[in-house]
Every structure is written in structure tokens, then in C-alpha cells.
Amino acid sequence: MSEIRILIVVKDAETASAYVDAVTESGATCDVAHSFQEMSALATDRVYNGIVVDILTLVRCSKEEKVIAYEIINLFPVLRVKWEPRHKKIKLTPLEQSFSPDTDSALRFFIQTRCKAFPARSLRKEKRKLVNLNLLYCRDNRFLDGEACKSFTINISPTGVFLHTMEEFRVGETIWLRFLEFADQTPVEATVCWSQRWGVTRCVPGAGVKFESLTESQRQDVDRIVNL
The missing domain is CATH 3.40.50.2300 (Response regulator)
Structure with missing residues (x-):
């Protein structure tokens, strides 16, 4: 243990x-x-x-x-x-x-x-920005009607986001993100690095995810937001 x-x-x-x-x-x-x-x-x-x-x-x-x-x-x-x-x-x-x-x-x-119920973790070494960005997330990159969930970010870094959700995710699971504030609405592939369940602690429930695919336009949007 x-x-x-x-x-x-x-x-x-x-x-x-x-x-x-x-x-x-x-x-x-x-x-x-x-x-x-x-x-x-x-x-x-x-x-x-x-x-x-x-x-x-x-x-x-x-x-x-x-x-x-x-x-x-x-x-x-x-x-x-x-x-x-x-x-x-x-x-x-x-x-x-x-x-x-x-x-x-x-x-x-x-x-x-x-x-004991909270998975041990460290802070990301990259610069983080506390900001609430509107997003949709889905387990399918086609974002079929009725399958996408509304959410928002708690913070963002050049390599990923912490997003609010009441769902439980497995570490290593792939989800797809679509940021409403981004000019480029191409779904962003992301990997779940950790997940905080609702009701276990008084921390904000959500998931920390790492970007696996960003277009050049999306990367520019992320960098602009992080460095505001």
C-alpha cells in the first residue's frame, strides 16, 4: 500500500x-x-x-x-x-x-x-492560468447530437486543462474537447491524467487532461490565454 x-x-x-x-x-x-x-x-x-x-x-x-x-x-x-x-x-x-x-x-x-482517497499528485511545472473557458467534451470525436457534455475549465496550461465534471474517468482514457472560445472548432484529443470524484473530498470534482492534438490555431489560442 x-x-x-x-x-x-x-x-x-x-x-x-x-x-x-x-x-x-x-x-x-x-x-x-x-x-x-x-x-x-x-x-x-x-x-x-x-x-x-x-x-x-x-x-x-x-x-x-x-x-x-x-x-x-x-x-x-x-x-x-x-x-x-x-x-x-x-x-x-x-x-x-x-x-x-x-x-x-x-x-x-x-x-x-x-x-487516502485522493490520488497523490504534483503541480504541473508548466505555467497555469486560472480561467473558465466554456467547452464541450465527448468520448467520440464526432460529437454526435446528445452525446456531448457541457463543461468549463478551472485552469489551463500549454499542455492541458483541469475541467469540471461530475463524471468519473479512468486514468489513460481518451476524451475529445471542443472549446467554444476557440476560432478553430476542430475536436481536441486529450488523455485523462487524473480524476477527482464528486463527494470524496471538498475539492472541485473534475479531470486533469493532457492535450494530444492541437492545431496551430488552437495552440496559438492556448498560448494567448495562458500569457494574458
Whole structure:
């Protein structure tokens, strides 16, 4: 059975040590990022099943770091926690308390249920753009009437997109995309690299797909959007 790997984001060293102990006791291995820039670098080079975020580190970071933080947080299961130095205890944020008031139980559930069910992944090394593009997807490149599904992108890179869908896809499955905003409506062949099911975690359900065919016009449209 593969290990569950968690990325902890926390600036303070004492707090980091407490979080590492708690995550390890809950059955996972972990790395620590002391800033959201470091989080981005680690999540690009390594694969993770989830992220534990210290809420004070998030609240006190710069606007630039918040952009990085929320972009990545939307792609992984996330547990937001805070450290109480006076009582030497980890506490849940109000959002997490609505699911479980007990920190130890919540952390174990987060790791053993939400993170275990989430396929470990890394961030793409290519530049990504958070943008919602309207698209149709289909398992047949003929796009027969009634077979295409309406969707939209969550983000796009030069090599692929993360698209919203409630359907479950197999890794390696081929689907076809048609972007409404593109001048060239030729169906784009794409391979499913990972799929996030609805209801398993609080992440956006969808599929990460890699472009297998782009016309020159479509490639220009992708590059223009990514570099806006």
C-alpha cells in the first residue's frame, strides 16, 4: 500500500514541530513548507495526497502569497488548523469544527479518509492560468447530437486543462474537447491524467487532461490565454 504524503504549510518552527508529530501519529509522512512560495516549489517537485495549512500563516501572508495559496488549495484536500501555544494544542478553525469538534478525530479522518482517497499528485511545472473557458467534451470525436457534455475549465496550461465534471474517468482514457472560445472548432484529443470524484473530498470534482492534438490555431489560442 502506498504511503499517504501530506504537505504542511506553517511559518513558525515550534508550531511546525507540533503539526509534524500530529500528522505522523495519524499515519502519514509529511514535508514542511515555511511559506507559500516554498509550498508551490515542493508541490511541483513532489506528489502529495493533501495539505495541512496553519491558519495564522495564511492570514498573515502577503497578497501575492495568498494568490499562490488559494490556487493550490483548490487542487488538494486541505485541513486548516491553528496552534495554541499556551495550551500546547492544535485547534480546528471554525470551518473544520462544523464537521468535527475533536481535533484528533478530524485529523485522522482527514488523512485516512479524504487524503487516502485522493490520488497523490504534483503541480504541473508548466505555467497555469486560472480561467473558465466554456467547452464541450465527448468520448467520440464526432460529437454526435446528445452525446456531448457541457463543461468549463478551472485552469489551463500549454499542455492541458483541469475541467469540471461530475463524471468519473479512468486514468489513460481518451476524451475529445471542443472549446467554444476557440476560432478553430476542430475536436481536441486529450488523455485523462487524473480524476477527482464528486463527494470524496471538498475539492472541485473534475479531470486533469493532457492535450494530444492541437492545431496551430488552437495552440496559438492556448498560448494567448495562458500569457494574458
